[in-house]
Amino acid sequence: xxxxxxxxxxxxxxxxxxxxxxxxxxxxxxxxxxxxxxxxxxxxxxxxxxxxxxxxxxxxxxxxxxxxxxxxxxxxxxxxxxxxxxxxxxxxxxxxxxxxxxxxxxxxxxxxxxxxxxxxxxxxxxxxxxxxxxxxxxxxxxxxxxxxxxxxxxxxxxxxxxxxxxxxxxxxxxxxxxxxxxxx
Numbered sequence: 001x002x003x004x005x006x007x008x009x010x011x012x013x014x015x016x017x018x019x020x021x022x023x024x025x026x027x028x029x030x031x032x033x034x035x036x037x038x039x040x041x042x043x044x045x046x047x048x049x050x051x052x053x054x055x056x057x058x059x060x061x062x063x064x065x066x067x068x069x070x071x072x073x074x075x076x077x078x079x080x081x082x083x084x085x086x087x088x089x090x091x092x093x094x095x096x097x098x099x100x101x102x103x104x105x106x107x108x109x110x111x112x113x114x115x116x117x118x119x120x121x122x123x124x125x126x127x128x129x130x131x132x133x134x135x136x137x138x139x140x141x142x143x144x145x146x147x148x149x150x151x152x153x154x155x156x157x158x159x160x161x162x163x164x165x166x167x168x169x170x171x172x173x174x175x176x177x178x179x180x181x182x183x184x
Contacts, residue, residue, distance in 0.1 A: 006097055011043070020065060031076075036070055038072075043057050111158050120147060
């Protein structure tokens with residue numbers, strides 16, 4: 001599951017990096033690089049006040065409120081003087097702050113595409129949905145057979161996302177089938 005952060009939330013978490021302890025002078029850095037719009041974001045950690053083996057990342061809500069929502073690639077590294085070593089990397093989504101935005105579509109790309117395909121199939125799509133582009137192709141140019149195939153694929157993608165979200169929130173997997181056998 002991809003990491004997410006709400007723009008406008010406070011960041012405050014500890015991180016342990018074996019062999020590169022802040023007590024020994026190592027500093028952990030994070031850099032978020034936007035995949036589309038926005039500016040790179042740099043976060044420098046400090047030594048945790050309660051545990052000298054932990055790096056602590058702290059960024060105030062007023063600062064994160066200025067960040068641009070979107071998908072970012074991130075990388076982390078440690079530094080001590082002229083030494084620098086890469087630690088980790090990944091992808092994070094910065095989502096708009098629901099406390100301040102006037103409109104918010106929090107659907108995933110797969111859910112949005114599935115809803116748009118279904119609207120085209122049903123003939124209820126608005127003009128902007130009719131020209132919706134997926135993988136460089138516009139929905140209005142799809143045949144009904146292609147739309148039904150795409151709907152089936154997107155439905156599976158959405159189901160997979162929903163299963164992952166359910167499991168992440170502690171619910172059991174919806175993919176498991178339980179069978180009871182009564183042995184005589």
